[in-house]
Amino acid sequence: MRGIGRSYRALDSEWVAAPAAPDAADAPAPPGLILTELRRNRGWSPEAQAYYREQFTREVNLLAKLQDLPAVPRLYQDLTERGEDRLYFVAIPPQGESLRAALDKRSRPFPPDVVIDWGLRLGELLARLHDEAPPHVLGDLAPETLYTDGPGVRVADLGLIRSVRTDGLPPEREDTGYAAPEYLDGRPEPRSDLFSLAATLAVLLINQPPLSPSPDVEALHRINDRIPPWLSHLIALNLSEAPYDRYASAEDIIADLRRQQVTDTTVCRVCGATNRRTEIYCQECSRPLMQTTRLCEECDHDMPVNARFCPTCGVQVS
Numbered sequence: 001m002r003g004i005g006r007s008y009r010a011l012d013s014e015w016v017a018a019p020a021a022p023d024a025a026d027a028p029a030p031p032g033l034i035l036t037e038l039r040r041n042r043g044w045s046p047e048a049q050a051y052y053r054e055q056f057t058r059e060v061n062l063l064a065k066l067q068d069l070p071a072v073p074r075l076y077q078d079l080t081e082r083g084e085d086r087l088y089f090v091a092i093p094p095q096g097e098s099l100r101a102a103l104d105k106r107s108r109p110f111p112p113d114v115v116i117d118w119g120l121r122l123g124e125l126l127a128r129l130h131d132e133a134p135p136h137v138l139g140d141l142a143p144e145t146l147y148t149d150g151p152g153v154r155v156a157d158l159g160l161i162r163s164v165r166t167d168g169l170p171p172e173r174e175d176t177g178y179a180a181p182e183y184l185d186g187r188p189e190p191r192s193d194l195f196s197l198a199a200t201l202a203v204l205l206i207n208q209p210p211l212s213p214s215p216d217v218e219a220l221h222r223i224n225d226r227i228p229p230w231l232s233h234l235i236a237l238n239l240s241e242a243p244y245d246r247y248a249s250a251e252d253i254i255a256d257l258r259r260q261q262v263t264d265t266t267v268c269r270v271c272g273a274t275n276r277r278t279e280i281y282c283q284e285c286s287r288p289l290m291q292t293t294r295l296c297e298e299c300d301h302d303m304p305v306n307a308r309f310c311p312t313c314g315v316q317v318s
Contacts, residue, residue: 004052005161010035010090012076033076036161037088044166052164053087059160060089062129062136070152071125096148099204103143109207112227118153119201120257122146125155126197126250130190137188139163141196142178143203177210178203181241191243191290194253198238198246205231213241233262248277248289 010033038056040049060079066072077090096102103110122141129136138159145156165172173184180195182188199210206223220232234256238246247253248266256263266277266289273284282289299313309316 003160003162003164004039004056004166005036006039007034007036009033012090032093034091034093035088036091037086039166040085041166048166052166055160055164056087059158062132062158062160063089063091066125066128069121069125069128071121071154073154073157094147094149094154096150099143099146099148099153099200102148103204103207107207109224109226110204112205112231115201115204116231116257116260117151118146118204119197120254121152122155122197122200123250123254123257126190126193127254129158130193130250135190136160137183137190138193139173139183139188139196140176140179141193141200142176143200144176146200180243181213182243189243189290190249191246194238194246194250195240195243197250197253198235202235202239205235211239213239214245215239228260230256230261237262243290244278244280252277 012033038053044052057079060075063073063075064078067075073094074092075089076092079087079089081087097105126138129138136158138155140159140163141155146153147156163172173179173186175184178196178199180188180192183192183195195213202211202220203209205220205227208223211219215236217233217236218229220227220235221229234253238253240246247256249269252263252266264277265274266279267274268282268285268287268289270287271282271285273282275283275289279289281287298315299310
């Protein structure tokens with residue numbers, strides 16, 4: 001694993017009696033485990049070490065909080081501290097292969113009903129991550145970071161441990177065709193994940209390289225006529241280059257995947273009023289329909305959701 005974590009394959013010789021995953025309490029010991037620990041370097045400053053520890057802990061706590069979701073890696077042993085310099089957790093790896101490997105092996109697209117089901121599972125995960133304070137943006141959802149596990153699919157990780165760099169530079173953002181333009185520009189927001197989800201679903205449905213941003217709404221249906229026109233339209237909308245032309249939230253995508261139709265409305269989370277999807281602010285209460293900023297607890301000014309320091313008062317934020 002890149003970033004601030006180091007991962008090892010592991011076996012539990014004693015079979016811990018109470019694994020963290022709630023549905024695994026009576027299960028036999030898994031054939032293999034993945035132990036991930038926080039890297040240590042005596043050359044790191046105390047401030048850097050504290051920040052890396054905070055990010056490592058945040059990802060593990062998020063994993064523990066989301067264990068009820070089928071798309072989340074299963075924890076086997078929660079955050080564990082041994083002595084002053086060892087912090088780690090243990091996860092049960094997915095039993096399948098990456099969706100990229102599965103697609104290459106098939107040499108043909110996945111059926112639309114399977115992809116819709118995976119889209120619902122991933123949408124539920126994104127909705128929960130975006131409800132965090134501040135919202136947690138994955139940013140790099142792609143077939144390479146998703147793994148089959150029985151009939152379902154799981155993300156490899158939540159990205160914090162993997163993406164934090166120890167050289168003081170911003171996280172690397174590679175343009176693989178799945179990342180939203182604003183994410184690549186260093187301005188990630190929750191709708192960046194809607195772009196990545198749409199790009200991933202499109203590739204699974206056509207078995208071709210990712211489409212360019214803002215494709216025609218019928219593009220996927222023309223490539224593969226088994227794709228329903230409504231699904232081609234939904235994916236194309238969320239591949240829009242401008243975030244405000246996409247859906248307002250993961251909940252809206254989930255709702256339309258279940259309805260199997262494209263709608264042009266979204267519900268304000270503050271007052272419950274129905275608005276057109278392209279509106280930036282609620283027409284009833286004037287609150288933003290998508291959280292792209294948050295308030296600094298020190299000075300009460302707006303700042304980007306992904307900021308580490310408030311641009312107004314300079315205080316470091318969590």
